[in-house]
Amino acid sequence: MEKALKQFLQAGNMTVANLLLRNYRQLGMNEQELVLFLELSSSIQAGDSFPAIDQIASYMHCDSNQLYQLLHRLFEKKLLEIKSVTDENGKSHDVYQFDLMYEKLFWLLRQKNQQTQQQILVVDQSEIFQAIEKEFGRTLSPIEMETIEQWFSE
Structure with missing residues (x-):
């Protein structure tokens, strides 16, 4: 199998609700905030519930400060929250959750x-x-x- 095709298949896919794609404006989101949601969701679906800001910033081709501003706007709009969860080993860690956005x-x-x-x-x-x-x-x-x-x- 060709290397590029193998990389493509290993990169995986993600699922996005069509309802969100058609109504993100009604939720008060702009395109940058939607792309941030997509990047975070992609990481979450791949098993990383709290991806590094620098990593997401590199995917979005912006600097970390811009990304922090986008995150802050999502928090202000009550579309995103950070929760602390305890895993099966008793270790606590943070996760991004979009439950408020889905409720809206x-x-x-x-x-x-x-x-x-x-x-x-x-x-x-x-x-x-x-x-x-x-x-x-x-x-x-x-x-x-x-x-x-x-x-x-x-």
Whole structure:
């Protein structure tokens, strides 16, 4: 096997949620912060839960100070946190965690789903009003509209 192909295969792959790729702006992230997330996630998925800042900075072709600023912004936006965990040997070490970011992402998804459901409900109600008016052969009176609205709310 060719050396380059072997290196390519050994480098591995990582998984990124499409929901994040399509909504990182709504979370308040810019492209640099997203790339930092991708780099950290890649390291985490490869088994290094707290990669060295210098290593990530070299991957991103920036200096350590810039990277610390990006990390700080992710902390401020409550998208990233550092937790201390104890391994099976009783040794404590730090890990990067993006649980807060995923919680915000799921909240954003729930909010979008609720908006969609509300829009569907409004359309359904409008269609029901139109169907009743068609059956009656006239427009509904304000009292009739109020009665139907009460039915919807019940």
